[in-house]
Amino acid sequence: MNAASAGGPVSGTELLIYTISRLLEGVRHVAVGMSSPIPGAGALLTRALSERGPGEPTRVSILGSRRHNAFTNGGVEIFDLAAQGRVDAFFLGGGQIDAQANINLVGTGDYPTSSVRWPGSFGSAYLYHLIPRVILFREEHSRRVFVPKVDFVSAAGPRDDGVWRPGGPHALLTRLCLFSFDRARTRFVLRSVHPGHSAEEVRDQTGFDFDCPAQVPVTPPPDTATLALMRTRILDEIGETYPKFVQAIAAGEPAR
Numbered sequence: 001m002n003a004a005s006a007g008g009p010v011s012g013t014e015l016l017i018y019t020i021s022r023l024l025e026g027v028r029h030v031a032v033g034m035s036s037p038i039p040g041a042g043a044l045l046t047r048a049l050s051e052r053g054p055g056e057p058t059r060v061s062i063l064g065s066r067r068h069n070a071f072t073n074g075g076v077e078i079f080d081l082a083a084q085g086r087v088d089a090f091f092l093g094g095g096q097i098d099a100q101a102n103i104n105l106v107g108t109g110d111y112p113t114s115s116v117r118w119p120g121s122f123g124s125a126y127l128y129h130l131i132p133r134v135i136l137f138r139e140e141h142s143r144r145v146f147v148p149k150v151d152f153v154s155a156a157g158p159r160d161d162g163v164w165r166p167g168g169p170h171a172l173l174t175r176l177c178l179f180s181f182d183r184a185r186t187r188f189v190l191r192s193v194h195p196g197h198s199a200e201e202v203r204d205q206t207g208f209d210f211d212c213p214a215q216v217p218v219t220p221p222p223d224t225a226t227l228a229l230m231r232t233r234i235l236d237e238i239g240e241t242y243p244k245f246v247q248a249i250a251a252g253e254p255a256r
Contacts, residue, residue: 010221012175013038013255014230015194016139018222019178021045023135023171027088029059031078031131036062037245037255039091039137041230041238044068048229061087065241079123082130085166089133092124096150097136099208100186101157101169103128104150111152121154128155129163133170141174143207158183177202178219179210187211192219 010018020042024030032040043060050058062068063075071077081087094103095118105121107114128134138145158168172179172188176197179188188210193199199216222230239246248255 010227011249012194013249014227015219015221016173016175017041017045017230017234018226019173019219020135020137021049023173024058024089024133027058027133028056029061029081029087030089031061031081031087032063032091033075034063036091036137037238037242038139039135040065040068040241041234044237045226045230045234048233049226062241067240068237075123079126082127082167085130087131089135089170090127090131091135091137092128092155093136093138094145094150094154096145096147097138097172098147098150098157099188099210100159101136101172101181101188102150102153103136103155103157104152105154106152108151114152124155127167128157128169129165129167131167134167136169136172137174138172139175141176141202141205143205146205147207157181158186176205182211185211189213190216192217194219195221 016038020039024043024046027046030043030046032043040062043062047058047060060068061071061078063071078087092103094105095108096104103124105118105124107117109115158165168183169181171181171191175194177193178191180191182189190199190202190210190212193202193216195218199212203212235246235249245255
């Protein structure tokens with residue numbers, strides 16, 4: 001089927017949403033933090049697609065939503081559920097992400113005299129250790145973000161330190177490509193490049209080394225039916241929490 005027939009070609013934002021839904025296949029419960037419209041839309045798409053199967057639909061909890069969030073005490077309940085093994089997937093980003101999947105949410109430079117400050121780590125270290133399928137999501141793909149070593153470790157990637165950690169990085173998704181993460185070797189592996197981009201561009205814009213197959217696949221787009229679902233039901237659902245995000249998509253503007 002031709003995705004373009006669903007009302008125009010697949011946008012970069014729509015490709016990210018669909019890719020997230022593929023990464024979430026099979027999860028029982030996915031939680032989405034604040035200010036995360038693209039991960040939220042991907043989670044809602046996962047739920048919609050899971051409703052077609054024989055089992056229970058994927059549970060989605062989006063902080064800040066009234067329609068898609070049963071929590072009454074915000075992030076505190078996510079922490080409780082994560083400790084009980086009742087959250088299967090979550091999203092984290094970072095001002096910096098390095099080769100070992102360490103993330104920095106504090107700032108650049110020598111802490112505590114950081115030259116640039118970000119909002120802070122909040123509960124990222126806790127959730128990174130406990131939730132099995134953490135998807136690192138950062139639209140910007142540049143050497144400013146993807147560095148050899150983060151200036152501050154807000155949440156540590158897997159390491160051989162004797163600490164029991166059922167959670168950790170599952171994938172890294174950017175505007176250019178999709179990486180998986182090899183926990184045994186603690187290295188990112190280039191899994192696919194998005195249409196119009198190349199492995200050479202990814203390597204040029206990444207500040208750390210990563211594994212790359214001889215032939216890198218192109219990230220697949222949604223089919224016509226899925227794209228139509230995204231442009232109707234999913235936009236309606238995510239619009240309850242992020243109306244400006246939906247308005248930007250409708251106007252053909254970069255969605256944030």
